[in-house]
Amino acid sequence: MYNLLKGKRGIITGALDQNSIAWKVAEKAHEEGAEFVLTNAPIAMRMGEINALAEKTGSKIIPADATSIEDLTNLYTQSQEILGGKIDFVLHSIGMSVNIRKKIPYTESNYDYFMKGIDVSALSFHKMLAVAKKLDAISEGGSVVALTYMAAQRTYPFYTDMADIKAMLESIARSFGYHYGLEKKVRINTVSQSPTKTTAGTGVKGFGDFFDFADSVAPLGNADAESCADYCITLFSDLTRMVTMQNLFHDGGYSSTGVSDDVMKRLGIEPES
Ligand code: NAI
Numbered sequence: 001m002y003n004l005l006k007g008k009r010g011i012i013t014g015a016l017d018q019n020s021i022a023w024k025v026a027e028k029a030h031e032e033g034a035e036f037v038l039t040n041a042p043i044a045m046r047m048g049e050i051n052a053l054a055e056k057t058g059s060k061i062i063p064a065d066a067t068s069i070e071d072l073t074n075l076y077t078q079s080q081e082i083l084g085g086k087i088d089f090v091l092h093s094i095g096m097s098v099n100i101r102k103k104i105p106y107t108e109s110n111y112d113y114f115m116k117g118i119d120v121s122a123l124s125f126h127k128m129l130a131v132a133k134k135l136d137a138i139s140e141g142g143s144v145v146a147l148t149y150m151a152a153q154r155t156y157p158f159y160t161d162m163a164d165i166k167a168m169l170e171s172i173a174r175s176f177g178y179h180y181g182l183e184k185k186v187r188i189n190t191v192s193q194s195p196t197k198t199t200a201g202t203g204v205k206g207f208g209d210f211f212d213f214a215d216s217v218a219p220l221g222n223a224d225a226e227s228c229a230d231y232c233i234t235l236f237s238d239l240t241r242m243v244t245m246q247n248l249f250h251d252g253g254y255s256s257t258g259v260s261d262d263v264m265k266r267l268g269i270e271p272e273s
Pocket of ligand 1: 149
């Protein structure tokens with residue numbers, strides 16, 4: 001441990017169960033000396049698993065639907081009271097597409113579901129930032145990270161409407177990052193993560209096959225949730241204090257690889273000597 005977050009106060013969204021990326025971020029943030037509040041949608045709380053994480057990390061839980069300005073206002077207000085000051089870091093780890101859940105093909109997307117996906121998975125990020133800015137709840141130099149996927153840049157047919165939604169999420173990081181950076185030096189970045197075996201990840205049709213494909217393309221293999229958490233911790237720390245408005249790939253080299261020897265072999269193509 002490096003005490004990278006010693007004395008820092010945070011808010012961590014999205015820890016549903018032990019597989020959640022946010023769960024690992026909470027464990028690592030605790031190890032690195034941070035104090036934080038855990039939050040999730042009230043409906044996710046009913047599963048109750050988050051209580052174990054709260055106990056382990058000495059954290060309080062504040063339920064909040066990330067699409068509700070009222071809930072978010074309460075979240076920041078209460079978090080500052082509980083933690084005793086402004087917030088230094090925020091993790092947005094929220095994603096949900098009804099079109100994906102219902103296995104609806106992209107070209108036949110249901111627009112009510114599409115709007116719901118946008119609200120939960122992208123606009124919620126804008127709302128979290130706007131409420132924080134209005135309340136002046138994030139300290140100068142604070143760091144906000146949201147999780148995204150490379151389907152925002154390249155087409156992955158199975159990712160359907162979430163591809164467009166993630167593109168919006170990444171754009172919000174840039175746009176809000178400018179304004180919040182100028183005013184309060186608050187940093188806003190997205191981490192573009194490898195396919196990861198979580199509830200949200202495995203809900204995507206064909207995820208298992210694609211997980212293996214991505215693993216065989218990336219020279220380092222797929223990045224797991226734990227290494228993603230490590231990366232997020234560096235972004236919350238002061239060591240990355242000049243990094244903002246970036247979409248940062250955390251994918252074992254996948255996004256820069258055209259084709260790998262392994263994939264060629266699987267296709268039965270022998271490299272020429
Ligand atoms: P997860 O299913 O463990 O986490 C998703 C979380 O979103 C859950 O805790 C859920 O309760 C929360 N959520 C849904 N609706 C909400 C609402 N209205 N208000 C507040 N919270 C709400 O899955 P995972 O994979 O840890 O997802 C975290 C983030 O990582 C998501 O943004 C996802 O798109 C992203 N990501 C995941 C990848 C994967 O392959 N698992 C790859 C790249 C990015």
